[in-house]
Amino acid sequence: MELSIEFFPPKTPEGENKLRLVRERLSEELKPAFYSVTFGAGGSTQSGTLKVVSDIHAAGASVAPHLSCVGSSRDSVREMLKQYQALGIKRIVALRGDLPSGMGQYGEFHHANELVEFIRLETGDWFHIDVAAYPESHPQAKSPASDIGFFVQKMKAGANSAVTQYFYNSDAYFRFVDEAYDLGVTQPIIPGIMPITNSTQLLRFSDACGAEIPRWIRLRLQSYGDDTASIRAFGEEVVTDLCDQLLSVGAPGIHFYSLNQADAVLGITENLNLPS
Numbered sequence: 111m112e113l114s115i116e117f118f119p120p121k122t123p124e125g126e127n128k129l130r131l132v133r134e135r136l137s138e139e140l141k142p143a144f145y146s147v148t149f150g151a152g153g154s155t156q157s158g159t160l161k162v163v164s165d166i167h168a169a170g171a172s173v174a175p176h177l178s179c180v181g182s183s184r185d186s187v188r189e190m191l192k193q194y195q196a197l198g199i200k201r202i203v204a205l206r207g208d209l210p211s212g213m214g215q216y217g218e219f220h221h222a223n224e225l226v227e228f229i230r231l232e233t234g235d236w237f238h239i240d241v242a243a244y245p246e247s248h249p250q251a252k253s254p255a256s257d258i259g260f261f262v263q264k265m266k267a268g269a270n271s272a273v274t275q276y277f278y279n280s281d282a283y284f285r286f287v288d289e290a291y292d293l294g295v296t297q298p299i300i301p302g303i304m305p306i307t308n309s310t311q312l313l314r315f316s317d318a319c320g321a322e323i324p325r326w327i328r329l330r331l332q333s334y335g336d337d338t339a340s341i342r343a344f345g346e347e348v349v350t351d352l353c354d355q356l357l358s359v360g361a362p363g364i365h366f367y368s369l370n371q372a373d374a375v376l377g378i379t380e381n382l383n384l385p386s
């Protein structure tokens with residue numbers, strides 16, 4: 111069972127220092143298999159990603175930068191791959207990414223499967239490639255069946271594993287994994303888990319990315335108002351139960367969307383009685 115943890119590139123030097131302390135704590139307590147670092151979310155740049163990635167790599171931990179391809183040229187993606195290879199990075203999260211709103215589809219890549227193929231063509235087996243999976247369907251999907259078909263295509267293009275969008279309904283994950291395996295996927299599909307610490311932020315982001323917050327969770331969160339202690343305690347219980355269910359049925363690991371915070375992740379993992 112592998113744990114992994116996602117960060118986003120901080121926008122300020124204070125944020126960078128805080129993240130270093132957060133990562134040191136998480137490394138000491140959990141020894142995660144790898145950290146991932148987003149690119150693009152909230153307007154972050156590839157140079158912000160590179161900076162955090164270099165920092166984590168220099169500290170001796172395994173790290174996987176997100177690489178998104180939409181709107182990029184083959185040349186620019188090739189340069190980034192070379193840069194990461196030169197640093198000694200061995201793992202990458204390959205995503206289509208999103209164009210800033212209002213911009214049309216342009217560039218030399220249209221979907222993540224093309225990026226996976228390109229990375230294999232350019233760099234052979236150098237990188238362990240992770241791709242994204244959507245147990246509740248990607249928001250732009252034409253149908254659940256076409257979405258899972260494209261997911262399978264992306265895995266068969268040469269991905270080593272997948273990490274899911276977060277969800278609070280484990281049945282959606284189990285069904286997705288069963289269907290993917292029926293369609294010939296053999297690689298691990300790791301559940302992505304979003305701790306609950308801030309209800310306004312969670313509700314806003316979930317709406318935008320197509321993750322459902324079940325009514326009973328939403329109503330509970332609303333009933334706590336700005337009582338953050340109650341929100342955190344409730345969130346920790348709910349997300350611990352979710353992880354328990356996933357692991358008891360054999361999920362291959364857990365990928366935490368930490369939002370650069372250690373406390374919520376550590377609260378959950380302490381409850382889980384993980385083998386050390």
Ligand SMILES: NC(=O)C1=CN([C@@H]2O[C@H](COP(=O)(O)OP(=O)(O)OC[C@H]3O[C@@H](n4cnc5c(N)ncnc54)[C@H](O)[C@@H]3O)[C@@H](O)[C@H]2O)C=CC1
Pocket residue numbers: 148150151176178204205206207208220221222223242243248249250251252256257258260261264274275
């Ligand atoms: N940072 C993270 O951990 C996560 C980020 N995301 C974001 O979600 C966005 C989507 O990226 P990916 O999942 O990599 O995109 P993707 O290219 O796999 O899929 C995007 C959409 O296109 C459709 N599609 C996929 N392949 C297709 C093909 N060959 N032909 C026609 N349609 C196809 C899919 O059904 C889906 O609706 C990105 O912006 C990514 O940053 C999503 C989940 C996690």
Ligand SMILES: Nc1nc(=O)c2c([nH]1)NC[C@@H]1CN(c3ccc(C(=O)N[C@@H](CCC(=O)O)C(=O)O)cc3)CN21
Pocket residue numbers: 118148151152275276302311315319367369
């Ligand atoms: N479509 C999609 N894009 C992503 O980038 C993404 C996902 N889904 N799902 C999994 C994780 C979750 N990610 C997230 C989720 C929330 C924030 C967020 O709430 N950001 C705050 C700023 C955070 C802060 O500075 O504290 C925001 O207001 O945007 C960021 C990345 C990145 N990942």
